[in-house]
Amino acid sequence: MKETIYVVEDDDAIRESLKCLASDAGYAVRCFRSAERFLSHAPRIDAGCALVDMRLPGMDGLQLQRQISAAGLSVRTVFITGYATIRLAVEAMQLGASGFLTKPAPAEQLLAEIERCLRRGTRRRGQHEAGQAYARQLERLTPREAEIAGALTDGLTTRQVAVTLGISKRTAESHRANIMAKLDIASVATLTKIVCLAQPGDRQQPPGAAHADGPRGCRP
DSSP states (O other): OOOEEEEEOSOHHHHHHHHHHHHHTTOEEEEESSHHHHHHTGGGOOSSEEEEESSOSSSOHHHHHHHHHHHTOOOEEEEEESSOOHHHHHHHHHTTOSEEEESSOOHHHHHHHHHHHHHHHHHHHHHHHHHHHHHHHHTTSOHHHHHHHHHHHTTOOHHHHHHHHTOOHHHHHHHHHHHHHHHTOOOHHHHHHHHHHHOSSTTOOSTTOSOTTOOGGGOO
């Protein structure tokens, strides 16, 4: 069985049609008449793709997307609406939607969008899991080592780190060697990769790092 598709649609006929389409394609399907009912099942919703009608009774599609993002749910959303505008599509994507379709969407287009949505979700989960593994690696560093790791990923040389922190060059080199040994790496380039992938945001830093804006090498 493939991943789960969540259909959030108040129109009975459309909801049943989407359910049949996804079910025939081999997906597990769960249906909800409103955003509120969908969110009431949030503790039992993990990954998958949610097909969401933009105009729903009570909470609308955009409000639902905000709730999904705020709750940190890993489910990805594809909006379906009969009242599409460029502004609406842009706003939905900015809020985190994976796709945006206009009713009535051909079956082939819907299934293709579902597949794209699920691929994005799988890639995102993979990145998240890798980031958690790297974060655990960084936890092996002492506060001073984390501070020096942050300076190195900011582009400072060992000599510059020593001057900045008021320590000897030999001490800075010793800390750098310990960092490399603990993380089992051989270069600052690899250290920068670990730091960037370990952070949940784009501008955070290794635990204990002194640079409030995070390593420059992680910035887009």
